[in-house]
Amino acid sequence: MWSVVSYLSSSELVASFQRACGLFPAPRASHERLWPRSTKIHGRANGTSAPCPDGEHAANGHTSDVSSSGYEVRNWPLYFLFVGSTTLGNEVFYITFLPFIHWNLDPFLCRRLVNMWAVVMYIGQVMKEMLMIPRPSSPPVVKLEQRIEFGMPSTHAMAATAIAFTLLLSAPERVKFQFEFGLVAAVVLSSLVSLSRLYTGMHSALDVICGTLISAFVLGVSYPHWDSLDFFQLNSPLSPPITLFLPLILCYKYPELDHYSATRADTTIILGCSAGCSIGYWLNQRLGVTFEPSGPFPVTLPPITPAIFTLGAARFFVGLLILVLTRQVTKWIALRLLCLYYSVGVNDVSAHRRKEIEVPLKFSTYLAIGLVNSVVVCRVFTLVGLL
Structure with a gap:
């Protein structure tokens, strides 16, 4: 029973679902090349920055781990379906x-x-x-x-x-x-x-x-x-x-x-x-x-x-x-x-x-x-x- 609970609560299961739906982390190399480390990125799909939740634009001079905040969309119909x-x-x-x-x-x-x-x-x-x-x-x-x-x-x-x-x-x-x-x-x-x-x-x-x-x-x-x-x-x-x-x-x-x-x-x-x-x-x-x-x-x-x-x-x-x-x-x-x-x-x-x-x-x-x-x-x- 505990193994089932652990499996359902795991981050890996969520990540697997995202990958199956065509949502991937942005490649680290291209991400760093396109965006300097002094840039804060809340989301990115195919090179386009997404707005921050507080209404600011992606580039605002703050520091962040860009490898964990950028993303790449490979299935746009599912992206719009789930985001909607x-x-x-x-x-x-x-x-x-x-x-x-x-x-x-x-x-x-x-x-x-x-x-x-x-x-x-x-x-x-x-x-x-x-x-x-x-x-x-x-x-x-x-x-x-x-x-x-x-x-x-x-x-x-x-x-x-x-x-x-x-x-x-x-x-x-x-x-x-x-x-x-x-x-x-x-x-x-x-x-x-x-x-x-x-x-x-x-x-x-x-x-x-x-x-x-x-x-x-x-x-x-x-x-x-x-x-x-x-x-x-x-x-x-x-x-x-x-x-x-x-x-x-x-x-x-x-x-x-x-x-x-x-x-x-x-x-x-x-x-x-x-x-x-x-x-x-x-x-x-x-x-x-x-x-x-x-x-x-x-x-x-x-x-x-x-x-x-x-x-x-x-x-x-x-x-x-x-x-x-x-x-x-x-x-x-x-x-x-x-x-x-x-x-x-x-x-x-x-x-x-x-x-x-x-x-x-x-x-x-x-x-x-x-x-x-x-x-x-x-x-x-x-x-x-x-x-």
Whole structure:
């Protein structure tokens, strides 16, 4: 048993998968000839530098071991497939896909997705900090991303599995569709995201398998209670205080490390957004306008005509603009109030990473985004004729 665990967690297995998919380290000789040792390279394919995660260009005057950071792509279709798939587990996908479901399909489905997304992501992030299992080593693995947090479990695999199968299990009671097609789509989506974490060199096979199994366990345990939780979330007077203060307490009680990690900030963002959406759904229920499609359920989805496509695209871009403005305004105000209270500079990045500033800043910003997404945006659509 231990030999199987050791094999699945090995960096060599990840490297073998990368080589089988056509991803190789750049030849050391040509790498050194093309790039001086004073150059920092975060990724290179066929002589072209890739952007650094923090937005800087590859050549910035820092030193790095170029032999472990350059790469050569020999199978471009697989490269684009897996690099594209890994974005389906990133925050940018969540903050666009989930609101899109709310604005253009059914707030009921969005509520289910947000709830499960928040639960599995919190479990996964906390497990990373508690287990402290490192990511695959480079070399032999080629790293396409630069992350400093731990590896076990893969939260990309967890989120992809949770979102795909929550949608699959929730949709039949709301819309008519071929379940077998949905099952295949859910399996393909979660598999692509999971395999992309091996391809990018960010997780071992064991990280991915454990992430998938944890999400499957959470879904299996919680599924029989989804209807009861929905009723409580929408109708109980205890719902707003619980969904506000419980996530906030969990953020403050997040495991402490001996170094700074962005995982606490990421987790606070997720829980803040989830809390805002939950309170917003409760408010919509009290106001008597939930913006859900009229029954009887399941409804038949209309064909996607040019008019429907244009209307959906208009909702998406207007709604996204409102959310971006909400984020910028709320963050600007909250940051200055917190810096004033704690007597630190607005531009002091190290101070912003302190828990007493980072947690309320991230939580309040994304709490506002969740509220605006669930309460305000659809009312704006009504005013401007998009609903």
